[in-house]
Amino acid sequence: MEDSEKMHLANKRSKGRRHQPATVMEGLAFAVLSSVHPVFGLYGSLFPAIIYAIFGMGRHVATGTFALTSLISANAVERIVPQNIQNLTTPSNTSVLGLSDFEMQRIHVAVAVSFLGGVIQVAMFVLQLGSATFVVTEPVISAMTTGAATHVVTSQVKYLLGMKMPYISGPLGFFYIYAYVFENIKSVRLEALLLSLLSIVVLVLVKELNEQFKRKIKVVLPVDLVLIIAASFACYCTNMENTYGLEVVGHIPQGIPSPRAPPMNILSAVITEAFGVALVGYVASLALAQGSAKKFKYSIDDNQEFLAHGLSNIVSSFFFCIPSAAAMGRTAGLYSTGAKTQVACLISCIFVLIVIYAIGPLLYWLPMCVLASIIVVGLKGMLIQFRDLKKYWNVDKIDWGIWVSTYVFTICFAANVGLLFGVVCTIAIVIGRFPRAMTLSIKNMKEMEFKVKTEMDSETLQQVKIISINNPLVFLNAKKFYTDLMNIIQKENACNQPLDDISKCEQNTLLNSLSNGNCNEEVSQSCPNEKCSLILDCSGFTFFDYSGVSMLVEVYMDCKGRSVDVLLAHCTASLIKGMTYYGNLDSEKPIFFESVSAAISHIHSNKNLSKLSDHSEV
Numbered sequence: 001m002e003d004s005e006k007m008h009l010a011n012k013r014s015k016g017r018r019h020q021p022a023t024v025m026e027g028l029a030f031a032v033l034s035s036v037h038p039v040f041g042l043y044g045s046l047f048p049a050i051i052y053a054i055f056g057m058g059r060h061v062a063t064g065t066f067a068l069t070s071l072i073s074a075n076a077v078e079r080i081v082p083q084n085i086q087n088l089t090t091p092s093n094t095s096v097l098g099l100s101d102f103e104m105q106r107i108h109v110a111v112a113v114s115f116l117g118g119v120i121q122v123a124m125f126v127l128q129l130g131s132a133t134f135v136v137t138e139p140v141i142s143a144m145t146t147g148a149a150t151h152v153v154t155s156q157v158k159y160l161l162g163m164k165m166p167y168i169s170g171p172l173g174f175f176y177i178y179a180y181v182f183e184n185i186k187s188v189r190l191e192a193l194l195l196s197l198l199s200i201v202v203l204v205l206v207k208e209l210n211e212q213f214k215r216k217i218k219v220v221l222p223v224d225l226v227l228i229i230a231a232s233f234a235c236y237c238t239n240m241e242n243t244y245g246l247e248v249v250g251h252i253p254q255g256i257p258s259p260r261a262p263p264m265n266i267l268s269a270v271i272t273e274a275f276g277v278a279l280v281g282y283v284a285s286l287a288l289a290q291g292s293a294k295k296f297k298y299s300i301d302d303n304q305e306f307l308a309h310g311l312s313n314i315v316s317s318f319f320f321c322i323p324s325a326a327a328m329g330r331t332a333g334l335y336s337t338g339a340k341t342q343v344a345c346l347i348s349c350i351f352v353l354i355v356i357y358a359i360g361p362l363l364y365w366l367p368m369c370v371l372a373s374i375i376v377v378g379l380k381g382m383l384i385q386f387r388d389l390k391k392y393w394n395v396d397k398i399d400w401g402i403w404v405s406t407y408v409f410t411i412c413f414a415a416n417v418g419l420l421f422g423v424v425c426t427i428a429i430v431i432g433r434f435p436r437a438m439t440l441s442i443k444n445m446k447e448m449e450f451k452v453k454t455e456m457d458s459e460t461l462q463q464v465k466i467i468s469i470n471n472p473l474v475f476l477n478a479k480k481f482y483t484d485l486m487n488i489i490q491k492e493n494a495c496n497q498p499l500d501d502i503s504k505c506e507q508n509t510l511l512n513s514l515s516n517g518n519c520n521e522e523v524s525q526s527c528p529n530e531k532c533s534l535i536l537d538c539s540g541f542t543f544f545d546y547s548g549v550s551m552l553v554e555v556y557m558d559c560k561g562r563s564v565d566v567l568l569a570h571c572t573a574s575l576i577k578g579m580t581y582y583g584n585l586d587s588e589k590p591i592f593f594e595s596v597s598a599a600i601s602h603i604h605s606n607k608n609l610s611k612l613s614d615h616s617e618v
Contacts, residue, residue, distance in 0.1 A: 023064065023330055023348050024355050025224050028249065028363070029375040030065035033155060034322045035077040035167070036110050037103045039252050041065050041322065042360065046352045048312040048324035053342035056308035057300040058289035062330030062345050063312055067379065068148045068415050069281045069323040071155065073113045075414075076273040078167040080266065081105045097253035107320055108263045113270045114323040115262040117277035118313030121306050124278070130302030133286060137475040137547050139392055140422030141287045142385045143403040144280070145328075147410025147418050149382035150174070152375065157181060159372035162192025162246065174411045191244040192369040199227060199373035207377070224374060228366055235365040247368040252360035259318040276416035281325030282309055283419060288326045294554075328381045392546060395578040398433075399546040402426055430474050433543055464533050464603060465489070466596060470540030473548030482551050489534065489564060532564050535599045539570035549578040556585065567599040568592050 023045050031041025044065040052063035081102070124130070154177050158165040163184065168176050206223040240246040267274075286305055293300045312324050330348075392400040402425055410418025467488065473481060536552075544552075552568075556579075559566045568575075571592050585591060593599040 023062070024352060025228065025371070025374050026327065026330065026378060027065050027352070028366075029371050029378075030067055030070040031322060032159075032368070032371065033067060033074060033152065033375065034065075034070035034110055035074040036107045036322060037099060038249055038363075039097065039099075039356075039360065040107050040110070040320050042252075042352060042356050043256065043319055044316065044321040044324055046349050046356070047316040047319050047321050049345045049349050051312040051315050052308050052326075053345055055304070055311055056289075056342070057304050058285075058292055058326070059298065059341050060292035060296065060331060061285065061289050061326045061342075062348075063285070063309070063326050064324055064330065065322060066281060066284070066325035066327050067152045067375070068145070068284060069117075069277045069325050071148065071152055072273050072276040072280060072415065073110045073323050074155075074167075075169050076113050076270045077106050077109045078169065080109045080269060083167060097255070097257055099253065107322075109266060109270065110322045111262045111317045111320060112264075112266050113273045113277055114313045114321060115317035116267050116270060116274035117281070117323055118310045118315075118317065120274060120278040121282060121310030121313065123310075124282075125303055125306035125310060128303055130304075130306050133283070133302050134475060134479055135423050135427060136283050136419070137399075137402075137422075137426055137545070138287075138550070139388075139399045139403045139546055140406050140419065140426060141283060142388050143406035144410055144415055144419045144422060145284055145287075145382050146385045147407045148280070148415040149379045150411050151415070152379055153383070154178070156372040156375055159247070159368045160193070160196040160376070162189030162369060163187050171413050189245060191240070192246055192367070195231070195246075195367060196369045196373050199231070199370050200377055202227060203373060203377040204380075227370065227374070228363070231367055231370040232363065232365040235367050240367065241365070249363050249366045249368065249371065252363050254357055254360055256356060257320060260320070262317045276414065277313070277323040277325075278310075280415045280419060281313075281323065282306060284328075285309055285326035288328060288331050292331065391582065394581040395549050396544065396546050398429055402429070426475065430472075430476060430545075433472065464535060464600060466535045466537060468537040468540060472543045473541060473551065474543075474545045475547035478547045478551040482555060485555055486558070489532075489559065489562065533603050534559055534564055534566045535596055536566065536568045537570060537596050538568055538572075538575065541570075541572070541575065544575065544578070549575070549582050553579055553582050553585070556591070565589070565603075566591060567602065569594070569596045569599045 024042065027041035027045035028038040029041070031038045031044065034041075046064075048063045052058075052061070056063065151174060154174055157163075157177065158181075161181065163181065164187070165177075165180060165184075168180065203223055206221055210217075210221060210223070235241065235246065235248060241248050282305070286302060289300050289305055309325065316324060389400060389403060392403055402422060405425060406418050406422035409421040465488065467485065469481075471477070556566045568579075568591055576592050579585065590602065593602065
């Protein structure tokens with residue numbers, strides 16, 4: 001037992017070491033993506049993580065530099081301090097860290113975006129707008145982040161190909177970049193292209209092998225760190241910067257500068273980018289936080305996340321940090337380390353400090369094409385979300401259409417525009433579909449109650465909860481529906497009532513309000529120490545979206561963990577198909593039935609069978 005525990009700890013340490021260099025490399029890479037000096041990315045990997053560890057609720061969320069916020073920040077930097085005014089490139093004695101005035105002007109713009117974005121997030125916390133985030137559905141988030149990742153990859157094409165390219169942004173800028181590349185294809189540096197391809201192949205191959213054999217090997221190879229050392233050493237020995245004209249990272253100043261207030265005179269000029277950073281960064285971060293909370297069974301407060309990310313951006317802006325948010329790659333790294341609190345992030349901050357004060361200058365010779373390759377491979381988790389299209393098509397084709405249209409708007413315009421379009425489109429479609437919703441008639445309800453009372457004995461009824469869903473189950477009411485349903489299951493109900501008095505405790509079980517998705521109990525007779533069965537009557541379930549299906553599957557899995565069997569009656573073929581495709585449902589136990597009576601008969605027959613076999617498995 002001791003040997004296995006030591007092996008487990010060794011694996012966690014090795015994975016933790018793999019996570020730390022990735023944090024540093026993403027900091028350097030996303031600073032370049034934000035059009036500022038790479039050293040500011042190191043600061044952005046340090047201070048936001050500390051602030052979020054204090055105020056945030058996501059135990060597995062790694063906060064720092066983020067591709068999407070860096071891309072939005074770059075729009076402001078390139079607009080206010082464009083490349084064509086780079087005539088002040090000489091280091092100034094009065095400048096911070098000995099950097100040129102041009103570099104300082106650029107970081108001041110990025111800092112202003114970070115500060116104002118943080119102020120907007122804190123204002124949203126004060127206004128308690130975190131509760132309104134349910135309008136941002138999973139398909140919209142997936143499409144927006146995939147589209148933004150496509151933008152990031154496009155922005156790195158000039159480094160991957162070794163080309164000199166002007167900054168191109170604005171509507172349809174995505175297509176203009178590739179048009180420029182094809183028009184100037186002869187200016188591609190073959191050395192940069194080959195080194196980029198080699199780096200991408202090595203990164204993907206080694207990471208896939210690490211993932212495949214992670215249970216069999218004791219030490220996971222930190223391929224990012226190995227590649228950086230090898231590429232920097234090769235570039236230094238062969239003098240690639242001068243011999244082949246490869247662009248390198250350049251001088252990395254040592255130390256952390258004294259804090260300085262962000263420039264207030266340019267806040268009005270960056271308000272558009274600040275709103276983009278505040279909304280896109282928060283939405284992407286919240287999705288990661290909710291995913292980790294769901295995976296590890298704890299809860300987070302949406303409003304508190306607004307405060308945590310807002311303070312991270314505000315405080316960090318005084319230390320020359322670019323806009324921050326939670327990053328998918330580093331968060332996945334925390335999963336692999338087995339981290340349980342934000343202490344793991346604070347440990348990685350120590351490694352960042354070592355780089356800032358000791359190792360940073362050694363990165364001078366790192367080729368930019370290698371750094372761009374690390375960015376592209378790091379976005380793999382976002383890019384493979386294209387696979388979600390098959391899932392959305394099988395579950396709800398309207399969500400599939402929302403995903404595609406949101407992605408198109410994102411790549412044609414920007415991440416914040418795509419996010420806004422996706423939210424508006426989702427709400428409009430639900431409003432358009434809702435008038436078709438049919439309510440369950442009182443006559444049908446009484447007939448169902450009569451069949452339950454006359455055909456089944458009281459012993460069976462004491463184990464059954466019947467809940468009727470009588471409205472669409474969509475993103476607007478899915479979370480409230482889940483909360484109310486869990487409250488019903490956990491609620492202590494009187495189990496001493498005779499069968500004749502059941503009608504006295506019956507309540508209307510219709511989801512009468514789409515806005516709150518309330519779910520009340522129809523027949524609630526549960527006795528302690530007996531396994532309970534839950535029947536969901538879906539006869540009034542007029543339509544659903546992806547969020548509704550995922551919530552039903554989550555209800556099924558959570559009830560299964562509580563030893564509560566869930567059976568669904570009057571399900572449409574599309575609902576059965578969607579739930580079967582989405583969730584890992586138990587194929588050995590039937591859960592879909594033609595009627596409530598059929599579901600209760602199934603429970604009754606299984607109960608009699610269990611009595612004969614002295615086996616309580618329903």
